[in-house]
Amino acid sequence: MSHNTRQRRLAAQRACDHILSGLRPTTMRERLADLDAGGDLDGQPDFYGDGPVATLEERVAELLGTEAAVFFPTGTMAQQVALRYGADRTGHPTVALHPLGHLEADERHAYANLSGLRSTWPTTEPRNLTAEEITALAEPVSTVVMELPLRNAGFVLPTWDELAAAAAAAHAVGARVHFDGARVWESTPYLAHTLNEIAGLADSTYVSFYKTIGGISGAVLAGTTDLASYARIWRRRYGGEVFQQWPAALSALAGLDTELPRIPDYVRHARTVAAALSALPGARVHPEPPHTHRFRLWLPHPAQALNDAALALAEEEKVWFVAGWQDAAVPGMAMAEVTVAAPALDWTPDDVAEAGERFLGRVVEQ
CATH class of the missing domain: 3.40.640.10 (Type I PLP-dependent aspartate aminotransferase-like (Major domain))
Incomplete structure (x- = not known):
């Protein structure tokens, strides 16, 4: 992925109102602002x-x-x-x-x-x-x-x-x-x-x-x-x-306090999301059901066409579906990893199905 493509993708994902897979990207200033949750920033490094x-x-x-x-x-x-x-x-x-x-x-x-x-x-x-x-x-x-x-x-x-x-x-x-x-x-x-x-x-x-x-x-x-x-x-x-490594340490401590307790919710909801994704035309999910809040999704389209569709959906509808597609070993199939985290918790099976239909409707194969 070129630098310009990556920056365009990050900007599109950051602007989305709804995110199914992954997290909304944050700026360095936002990351620094979060460090206070991991400890006393007035203390010594x-x-x-x-x-x-x-x-x-x-x-x-x-x-x-x-x-x-x-x-x-x-x-x-x-x-x-x-x-x-x-x-x-x-x-x-x-x-x-x-x-x-x-x-x-x-x-x-x-x-x-x-x-x-x-x-x-x-x-x-x-x-x-x-x-x-x-x-x-x-x-x-x-x-x-x-x-x-x-x-x-x-x-x-x-x-x-x-x-x-x-x-x-x-x-x-x-x-x-x-x-x-x-x-x-x-x-x-x-x-x-x-x-x-x-x-x-x-x-x-x-x-x-x-x-x-x-x-x-x-x-x-x-x-x-x-x-x-x-x-x-x-x-x-x-x-x-x-x-000195205090930014890494404080962010880790914050993660242990805020993210670690939420992981069981992510894992439970990943099973709901995976079931809805597996109903898309030609889709395959592995493992089914997922063992964690991450799993693999295959679709019968070229990776480039799927990545283009994901970016178009994000830029035009402010919906981040699933991206990072790679052509799989099986001809005609592409694979992406899906991560169900906090932004996806309010997605219902119907939401996944409807967004998936709009996503696939944007797939254009050369």
Whole structure:
């Protein structure tokens, strides 16, 4: 997407009166104005990790029920430290993970290029690892990684029993369990367990603050005090001990207070929205019903035609439907990710159907 196209799209979405998927974009001034909700702006900023950053670490450790938590500027850095720790403690350079996970698909194999580790894939199926697959591993591994939810498979989750069995199987083969919990916040309704119960199955958990709860940036790696001590050393070595990060910390604290309690409502309503979208001509939703408040939608049209239709509907009717379409592997189909958040809560199934009809009416194929 070109810069001009992106700016046009953001302007159109910002001007919309009704938004089905995603959030209304905010300006930097608006983001700064929101920071007051996360703490005392008259207080002192952090100095290399104290102040509001330390407060955030303590808050997340309490939420996840871990001994400690360490703030990182990026999730990529936090994940590398978690895998290095496992390799150093076990002596095994191999990690078990899913090829659709962040570590393989989005982080450019940093674990291999920066730490000399290598991976094994217990499965390539578009779902989470199972206990049977972990038990069948042909070689010792230091860490078994599970992404909750697995975004690139459609934001899918295992059941609680499946997750608990997989964690137990990993421990049985002598491996650590690491949860890539970038979006673990939205996993609690489907798993029907609290954040600390979920994190209690793992030896370490990474969470993101700009995903789901609307923070500016940043992540936390949570686990034991030994892991935390190790993480602080390697955070410094990786260049992640930043002088001041109070905007990220305050926005994360605000998100924990304001967005986190609303996620169960988003997940419930996502099932309503998904059902209405699945009734559109030729539509397919996955998973059905959604496991979180995000899911994938396919339509039988070229991606460019769908993106053009979404922009036209936004600019001419002030309705933001679904955008970000990409041509799918199946010829003639395109896929987009749908995120049901606060702006979508007042959409009824009839609203979705009517907007979908107007959206599809603007699709012009070349």
